Amino acid sequence: MGYEIKSPLPGSIWEIKVSEGQEIKEDEVVIILEAMKMENEIPADFDGTVKKILVEKGQTVKAGETLIEVD
Template sequence: MAKTFKTKVNNNFEFEFKKKEVSNLDALQISKSKYHILHNNKPYKTEIIESHFNNKIYKVKVNNSIYNVNIINKLDVLIKELGFTIGTTKHINSIKAPMPGLILDINIEVGQEVKEGDSLLVLEAMKMENVISSPREGIIKTLTVNKGETVLKGQLLIEFQ
């Protein structure tokens, strides 16, 4: 059975490719992210502008047009058929102190919208500064600590709406 990939381009168009078709593609790699491709005797200049390998999301430039491409494999299709979703928002509603320490800096305020990975605060523990980052996108509901305050392990620091 041939391995098949489905792609979704700009969230509008879906295409299906077999591994053999991709292997037989007349493509010449010019640099780390640029390729010259011949398809049906027509040349294409391509460049991978952004790649999020784990999420299988790419931004590709073909000649002078930019496309957002999502690659979907059999496992992704099966997960969808079972009613699960990939990449859903994490349901973490609060952040607690991972260890006892001193709050050195607070980078957020109540009502502020944050993205996953944003720096929320800095906790000093055992003479090391630990940046506490946002585990998800959301809006800060409550901030229960102040700069210069000592916290205990497991103490509530931040709640999300």
């Protein structure tokens, strides 16, 4: 059963630290989000495999927007 990693706040994608097909662990940082001139680390909530990355570096995102799908 999959889950989604969502943006906790609006900002822009500073860095994507994972790739599709990569195994990730709970609390592993998957994305760095730049918001309010600060870099915010977005961690995985569960262990899993990155199914799909839905954003690109430099893209602006809204709060609650899905960033990554994980199996």
